[in-house]
Amino acid sequence: MKKKLAFLLALCMALTVLPFGALADAAAVSGTMKVVATSESYMTLFDKFSAETGVKVELLSMSSGEVLAKLDAEGGSPAADLWFGGGIDAFMSAKEKGYLEQVEFDAAAELAPLYKDAENYWFSKGITIVGFIVNNGLLGELGIDAPRSWQDLLKPEYADEIVMSNPAVSGTNYAVVNCLLQQMGEEDGWAFFNALNENIAYYGRRGKDPMNAVISDEFAIGITYIDRGIDNLVNDHDVEIIYPSDGIPWVPEGVAAFANADNTAAAKAFIEWLYSNDENLALLAEIDGKDSVKAIKPAMEGVELGYDTGILMDVDLSLFGQQRADILAKFEPLMGEKAVAA
Amino acid sequence: MLRNGPGKRTEGQRGKHASPAALFQSIGDAGLPLLLYAAVLLFDVWPMACILFRSLRGEGGGIGLAAYAAVWDRYLGPLKNSVTTALATAALCTAISLACAIFLSTRKKRARAVLRALVLAALVSPPFVSSLAYIQLYGRRGWITYRLLGISRYPYGQSGVVWMQALSFAPVSILLLLEMIDRTDRSAVLAASDLGAPPTRVLTDVLLPSALPGIAASLLLCFIRSAADFSTPMIIGGRFSTLASEIYTQLIGYADLTKASAMNMFLLVPSVAAFFLYRRVLKEDRAPSARAAQASVPLPLARCGLPGLLALAGSALFFVMTALQYGCVFLLGFLKSTKGVYSFTLQNLERLFTYSGTILVRSVVYALLVAVFGSLFAVLFAYYTDRRSIPLRSFFSCSATIPYMIPGSCFGIGYILAFNHAPLKLTGTALIVIANMLFKQLPTTTKMCSSALTRVSPDLERAARDLGGGRLSVIRDVILPNMRGAYLNCFIYNFTSSMTTAGAILFLIDPGRQLAVFKLFDAVSSGEYPMAAMLATAITVIVLSVEGLAALLIRRPQEGT
Numbered sequence: 001m002k003k004k005l006a007f008l009l010a011l012c013m014a015l016t017v018l019p020f021g022a023l024a025d026a027a028a029v030s031g032t033m034k035v036v037a038t039s040e041s042y043m044t045l046f047d048k049f050s051a052e053t054g055v056k057v058e059l060l061s062m063s064s065g066e067v068l069a070k071l072d073a074e075g076g077s078p079a080a081d082l083w084f085g086g087g088i089d090a091f092m093s094a095k096e097k098g099y100l101e102q103v104e105f106d107a108a109a110e111l112a113p114l115y116k117d118a119e120n121y122w123f124s125k126g127i128t129i130v131g132f133i134v135n136n137g138l139l140g141e142l143g144i145d146a147p148r149s150w151q152d153l154l155k156p157e158y159a160d161e162i163v164m165s166n167p168a169v170s171g172t173n174y175a176v177v178n179c180l181l182q183q184m185g186e187e188d189g190w191a192f193f194n195a196l197n198e199n200i201a202y203y204g205r206r207g208k209d210p211m212n213a214v215i216s217d218e219f220a221i222g223i224t225y226i227d228r229g230i231d232n233l234v235n236d237h238d239v240e241i242i243y244p245s246d247g248i249p250w251v252p253e254g255v256a257a258f259a260n261a262d263n264t265a266a267a268k269a270f271i272e273w274l275y276s277n278d279e280n281l282a283l284l285a286e287i288d289g290k291d292s293v294k295a296i297k298p299a300m301e302g303v304e305l306g307y308d309t310g311i312l313m314d315v316d317l318s319l320f321g322q323q324r325a326d327i328l329a330k331f332e333p334l335m336g337e338k339a340v341a342a
Numbered sequence: 343m344l345r346n347g348p349g350k351r352t353e354g355q356r357g358k359h360a361s362p363a364a365l366f367q368s369i370g371d372a373g374l375p376l377l378l379y380a381a382v383l384l385f386d387v388w389p390m391a392c393i394l395f396r397s398l399r400g401e402g403g404g405i406g407l408a409a410y411a412a413v414w415d416r417y418l419g420p421l422k423n424s425v426t427t428a429l430a431t432a433a434l435c436t437a438i439s440l441a442c443a444i445f446l447s448t449r450k451k452r453a454r455a456v457l458r459a460l461v462l463a464a465l466v467s468p469p470f471v472s473s474l475a476y477i478q479l480y481g482r483r484g485w486i487t488y489r490l491l492g493i494s495r496y497p498y499g500q501s502g503v504v505w506m507q508a509l510s511f512a513p514v515s516i517l518l519l520l521e522m523i524d525r526t527d528r529s530a531v532l533a534a535s536d537l538g539a540p541p542t543r544v545l546t547d548v549l550l551p552s553a554l555p556g557i558a559a560s561l562l563l564c565f566i567r568s569a570a571d572f573s574t575p576m577i578i579g580g581r582f583s584t585l586a587s588e589i590y591t592q593l594i595g596y597a598d599l600t601k602a603s604a605m606n607m608f609l610l611v612p613s614v615a616a617f618f619l620y621r622r623v624l625k626e627d628r629a630p631s632a633r634a635a636q637a638s639v640p641l642p643l644a645r646c647g648l649p650g651l652l653a654l655a656g657s658a659l660f661f662v663m664t665a666l667q668y669g670c671v672f673l674l675g676f677l678k679s680t681k682g683v684y685s686f687t688l689q690n691l692e693r694l695f696t697y698s699g700t701i702l703v704r705s706v707v708y709a710l711l712v713a714v715f716g717s718l719f720a721v722l723f724a725y726y727t728d729r730r731s732i733p734l735r736s737f738f739s740c741s742a743t744i745p746y747m748i749p750g751s752c753f754g755i756g757y758i759l760a761f762n763h764a765p766l767k768l769t770g771t772a773l774i775v776i777a778n779m780l781f782k783q784l785p786t787t788t789k790m791c792s793s794a795l796t797r798v799s800p801d802l803e804r805a806a807r808d809l810g811g812g813r814l815s816v817i818r819d820v821i822l823p824n825m826r827g828a829y830l831n832c833f834i835y836n837f838t839s840s841m842t843t844a845g846a847i848l849f850l851i852d853p854g855r856q857l858a859v860f861k862l863f864d865a866v867s868s869g870e871y872p873m874a875a876m877l878a879t880a881i882t883v884i885v886l887s888v889e890g891l892a893a894l895l896i897r898r899p900q901e902g903t
Contacts, residue, residue: 034852069593070597071597077770079770080854204868206868208868216871236679328595
């Protein structure tokens with residue numbers, strides 16, 4: 001009896017393993033893939049991946065700077081397999097520190113070289129562009145006009161009304177700092193941020209914090225990324241989106257597989273899956289509410305870039321990673337000085 | 343089973359003829375405390391040692407005070423903010439709590455039970471709720487400040503932090519002070535009245551002095567908690583920052599563990615000092631408690647002059663503000679704002695199930711694990727350190743108290759430092775999260791068990807031994823059954839804390855191990871208020887239902903006897 005049972009059990013196990021084994025040969029992935037992403041809304045994209053490959057996905061929303069800091073703190077061993085979204089600066093630093101895995105696949109050749117690592121350690125899933133969101137009600141109450149340019153933000157009437165995120169945590173706001181420094185030059189650039197600091201109400205953590213502070217009528221001006229979702233906020237809230245007239249900072253949003261992760265294979269498979277099929281990219285564009293993925297894979301069909309990349313500031317992307325540590329080290333005491341005086 | 347043992351056997355005899363069963367008993371009895379000791383060493387002492395060593399790491403890698411000097415230079419402002427906030431919070435919270443405690447103690451039986459239940463419910467609320475409600479109620483477009491009173495007020499800054507901390511720390515202080523007042527002999531109050539003392543004098547000369555130790559304890563407790571609290575300043579401080587909130591920023595933005603460790607040492611010193619003061623205060627108070635069947639204090643507060651009116655006003659303030667907070671948070675989860683006009687929505691509830699269903703389940707599972715094993719650990723630890731004269735017991739029971747004294751961030755960073763590399767690599771596992779919660783709560787649960795143990799007579803233990811019961815059998819057949827009530831209390835405490843405290847584990851969360859409190863913190867600090875409100879409501883409902891279930895379980899056997 002016992003033998004029979006054991007045999008049956010073995011048979012069952014063999015039967016369940018078989019089809020998975022066959023699948024594994026095709027995709028070479030299984031198990032659970034842990035993802036750190038900038039938003040939970042990507043779950044629909046990952047659901048599609050799960051449905052097609054059988055890999056379960058768990059997602060944690062985290063800013064790029066936070067991901068990098070956590071990696072540093074935990075001795076470089078990643079807690080996740082895939083890193084999805086966030087300023088490219090953090091991905092560049094992570095590559096330097098050896099945290100990322102090289103991912104080679106055919107479709108990589110079709111991606112625009114500007115938006116991916118030359119050695120395929122990181123790729124981009126879109127481009128973040130940055131502008132302002134302003135609260136008309138609060139501006140009206142204060143009797144002031146909305147700022148139209150970065151220089152406008154320095155006007156004294158905006159004191160304590162501007163919310164920005166900490167560039168060490170938010171890739172979006174790091175892009176603002178790096179792009180403006182590149183455009184204005186070191187000296188003028190730092191003078192600008194010192195002056196801007198006087199008007200900042202507080203530095204949030206995530207890139208989305210300033211937007212939330214403005215739509216909940218707490219602050220008049222937020223420095224925010226802009227996508228269709230932000231554009232649509234004007235329907236539900238008394239806010240306006242402003243594209244600064246003196247230049248739009250931008251940053252590619254990275255995608256990478258972590259080296260030495262529990263399931264690096266799944267992360268690599270995901271990256272290949274995403275870029276090899278335009279349908280997947282189109283779904284991503286839909287979730288993101290922007291079509292910048294067209295710039296990343298120019299051959300892609302079905303999506304048109306809504307704007308001319310000419311409106312973006314002319315910056316050297318490679319400096320994003322190189323200068324990261326220096327810029328943040330300089331920015332940190334700058335933010336603090338006012339807090340200490342308060 | 344014990345009854346079968348022949349009464350003739352004595353200690354000596356048992357030692358000579360060690361049967362395999364007896365051998366097992368004595369090995370187990372030696373092994374158990376060793377295991378407990380090892381766990382305390384690993385999860386309490388080692389992480390703290392790591393923080394100390396790391397903070398002393400000099401710039402070149404040697405030993406030095408460079409990190410301390412840097413922190414002193416750079417963070418003197420936040421340090422001062424921490425101290426002033428902690429002092430103000432302690433004073434305000436204790437004043438409010440004292441008012442409530444006096445008010446409660448003078449209520450009749452039923453009213454008192456209802457009010458006490460309200461305070462208990464406020465105790466289990468998830469963190470950050472007060473900050474969330476603060477912005478909704480008293481912010482620039484606050485329901486009260488703007489919609490009701492038409493004031494557009496800038497809510498960020500120190501005063502908001504102090505108010506919200508005071509309000510959220512109050513339930514613990516109220517219960518503490520209420521217990522103190524309950525210990526006062528009611529006849530002293532009656533005697534004073536009979537001798538012609540006016541109600542005001544009875545209040546100030548009889549009731550207040552009896553609450554003095556409680557007042558001191560509440561002041562110290564609030565001071566420690568305020569200094570360690572990083573979430574309130576982060577959410578409603580605006581540019582105002584304290585050392586605790588700066589530590590958080592340092593860690594998530596820069597991963598500067600050396601600096602964060604040194605910053606934590608600055609927080610640690612006042613907290614540990616306050617803790618020892620607190621212990622002394624409580625120790626001096628050894629008044630026999632005649633708590634059973636205490637009637638309410640017969641004192642008409644309305645006729646107690648200014649002090650009486652203050653007590654009434656203070657408690658009205660607490661109950662009204664707390665009720666507003668909960669009402670606001672509950673409502674907010676079901677509201678949608680379109681250009682300032684609210685409408686009802688189930689959108690957040692749907693989002694809760696789509697995005698947070700598994701997370702809530704995981705939180706409950708972790709909390710249950712901590713509750714089951716943490717409570718067992720506490721019972722055994724209390725038994726071995728209180729009852730048995732095993733070596734080094736005072737060192738270990740003191741070590742186990744460490745997490746109680748130190749800020750949550752400190753305990754979290756200690757865990758990162760201790761367990762982020764081989765051979766003790768635990769970061770990214772469920773174990774580190776569960777261990778962190780378990781050991782953070784152990785000081786309180788051990789204390790609960792110790793006080794329950796005092797009610798288990800040592801004679802009972804000796805009797806069982808004389809009847810031939812082995813050491814382990816004594817634990818199983820005498821100690822554990824008698825500790826059933828304490829175990830359940832620990833269980834409830836562990837479960838509630840695991841579901842609602844976020845201090846240390848915020849630093850240890852990974853994808854795949856997200857917990858509801860973490861998610862709540864994220865939502866509140868990012869300004870996603872409606873979602874945060876929904877999560878807070880869900881957590882409160884879960885905790886209250888588990889507590890209700892546990893309370894039913896406790897009550898049943900008592901009804902039987």
